[in-house]
Amino acid sequence: MVALVTGASRGIGRACALKLAEDGYDIAVNYNSNDAKAAEVVAEIEKLGRKAKAFKANTADLQAVQGMFREVQKEFGQLDVLVNNAGVVDDAYLLMINEDSLSRSLDINIKGYFHCAQQAALKMMSKKHGKIINISSVSSILAVEGQGVYSATKGAVNSMTATLAKELAPRGITVNAVAPGFIETEMIDAIPEDKKEAYLKSVPLGHFGTARDVANVVASLCSPAFDYVTGQVIVLDGGLSL
Ligand code: NAP
Secondary structure, eight states: OEEEETTOSSHHHHHHHHHHHHTTOEEEEEESSOHHHHHHHHHHHHHTTOOEEEEEOOTTOHHHHHHHHHHHHHHHSOOOEEEEOOOOOOOOOGGGOOHHHHHHHHIIIIIHHHHHHHHHHHHHHHHTOEEEEEEOOGGGTSOOTTOHHHHHHHHHHHHHHHHHHHHHGGGTEEEEEEEEOSBOSHHHHTSOHHHHHHHHHTOTTSSOBOHHHHHHHHHHHHSGGGTTOOSOEEEESTTTTO
């Protein structure tokens, strides 16, 4: 079994890559810029006894994505799981949103997911089997000031998940999304301490989640126990959105 995880050099993507390797998958480790971190993840997967290779490709760039999938096919010969995870957050209130940041968020968080889903579906269709997991966010269903752009991109992820699930069901491919709340990664480290404390008070379970918590849900969706589940958004937020 082979899984491609986008944005797997750090954070949630890294945790998904490691958990899926523990579950017996060989892993294609996608990343954008951090060669050293990606190489570390590859080494950790190899220590688990699985095959892994790093693929540097900006998911917002269709040609780069097409090239990556060609290389993954050459290297691994098949693709069973795509975890669409590579994403960026760049918070700004409406009047402060700048054009470059807006385009970057739309390109990576939406176009990037379509690019990879399209290429993965092409590979999975021939086997009539595959799983696509899109990493969304609780911000897709919960209004957070300053996250207009980010939440719009994650709302798009939820919508595309439902539509692609319906389109790809006859091809034996399921498509689901995971919507995490606050998860301890570098993305969260960037939030100022006082704001972080306020966020923490709003989580009923009283603590932030870990990347491993997300990886466990992703791995469950990849298991046969979830073969009949498609088009769903699984919220994983310690009760934040209740
Ligand atoms: P992170 O720690 O900032 O890591 C981002 C990862 O994405 C890195 O591996 C980075 O690669 C890669 N990446 C960024 N832009 C890319 C591009 N254009 N092409 C390919 N790879 C790219 O992020 P995270 O916190 O783990 O978040 C991962 C996903 O979970 C995102 O979709 C995010 O929206 C979602 N999420 C996170 C949280 C949270 O609390 N952390 C909550 C809800 C949802 P390099 O290392 O090479 O830069």
